[in-house]
Amino acid sequence: MTKTPQDPKLMLLDAALMHVPFDGWSEITFKAAIADSGVEPTVARAICPRGAVDLAVAFHRQGDAAMVDALKSENLQDLRFRDRIARAVRLRLDAVQDKELVRRGTTLFALPQYAPDGARLVWETCDAIWDALGDTSDDVNWYTKRATLSGVYSSTVLYWLGDDSEGHTRTWEFLDRRIDNVMQIEKLKAQVNNSPTLSKLMAGPNWVLSHIKAPTRFPRDDLPGSWTVPRD
Numbered sequence: 645m646t647k648t649p650q651d652p653k654l655m656l657l658d659a660a661l662m663h664v665p666f667d668g669w670s671e672i673t674f675k676a677a678i679a680d681s682g683v684e685p686t687v688a689r690a691i692c693p694r695g696a697v698d699l700a701v702a703f704h705r706q707g708d709a710a711m712v713d714a715l716k717s718e719n720l721q722d723l724r725f726r727d728r729i730a731r732a733v734r735l736r737l738d739a740v741q742d743k744e745l746v747r748r749g750t751t752l753f754a755l756p757q758y759a760p761d762g763a764r765l766v767w768e769t770c771d772a773i774w775d776a777l778g779d780t781s782d783d784v785n786w787y788t789k790r791a792t793l794s795g796v797y798s799s800t801v802l803y804w805l806g807d808d809s810e811g812h813t814r815t816w817e818f819l820d821r822r823i824d825n826v827m828q829i830e831k832l833k834a835q836v837n838n839s840p841t842l843s844k845l846m847a848g849p850n851w852v853l854s855h856i857k858a859p860t861r862f863p864r865d866d867l868p869g870s871w872t873v874p875r876d
Contacts, residue, residue, distance in 0.1 A: 653691050653702055655681040660699050665744040669700040669752045697758060700749050704765045708772045710739040715776045725777075726823050732773040733797055733819055737804055737812075747805055770794045796822045 660669075660677035667673045674695040678688045692698035714735045720728045740746055753762025770793040779789060799822060804815040 652681075652683045652687050653699075655683055656688055656692065657699050657702050657706070660696065661703075661742075661745065664696075664748050665742065668748045669696040671695055674699065697752065697761070700752055701761060701765065703745065704749065705768070707736060707739045708769050711736040711769075712772055712776050714739070720777075726827055728777055729773065729793065730816070730819055730823055732777065733800060734816060736769060736773070736797075737801070737815070743805060746801070750801070750805065766794050766798055770797055773797075792826055796826060 656674075656677045659681035660673050663673040663676045667676070674688075674692070677683075677696075677699065678685055681688075689695075711732065715732055718731065718735070720731065723731065750762075752758055753765070767790060770790045773793060774789055779786075781789065796819070800815065800819045803818045804812060807815045807818075809815070
């Protein structure tokens with residue numbers, strides 16, 4: 645039986661994780677990952693043009709995938725929708741084995757040149773949560789749901805990084821409060837829509853918003869920085 649070749653990016657990421665707490669997602673870490681993994685330097689540079697930055701992105705997306713897998717095995721039928729969202733966020737954070745890896749990533753993506761990457765990763769996480777929970781919106785709600793959850797998720801991560809309570813109980817209480825805040829906004833929107841006077845005032849803006857559609861997705865796996873594992 646022929647052994648399936650390993651994905652070199654995953655090999656690099658696995659090798660990098662032990663160095664990140666000490667050297668961050670840096671060039672030092674990337675060079676150490678190349679040496680420890682045995683991946684050819686030219687291959688490493690081809691699949692990670694930005695070095696450890698691309699590994700930090702891969703690490704975040706790996707956590708998203710773990711969260712989605714965990715959600716698939718969860719029975720959420722008896723939970724309120726707000727509790728399903730809270731559960732998804734909790735599973736996403738539970739997927740992290742070492743807070744220092746996230747703390748170092750937060751520092752990296754706070755830098756101006758990498759801030760767009762950080763914002764995109766947070767959006768991807770929230771998009772994955774909504775998709776996993778069965779969201780089918782294709783209008784402006786597609787955007788508002790993900791934007792709102794991005795704020796909740798980002799603030800919860802920052803709180804979680806500094807939380808030393810048993811089982812992170814303070815973090816989960818913080819998360820519940822943030823979701824409660826969002827639900828209050830939703831109640832206000834419902835009150836506006838049900839009000840004869842306010843609904844007329846919002847007729848124009850609502851007409852404009854009704855023409856906003858969710859993006860059509862075209863997955864691409866042939867972009868620079870990708871690697872296809874050969875199969876027999």
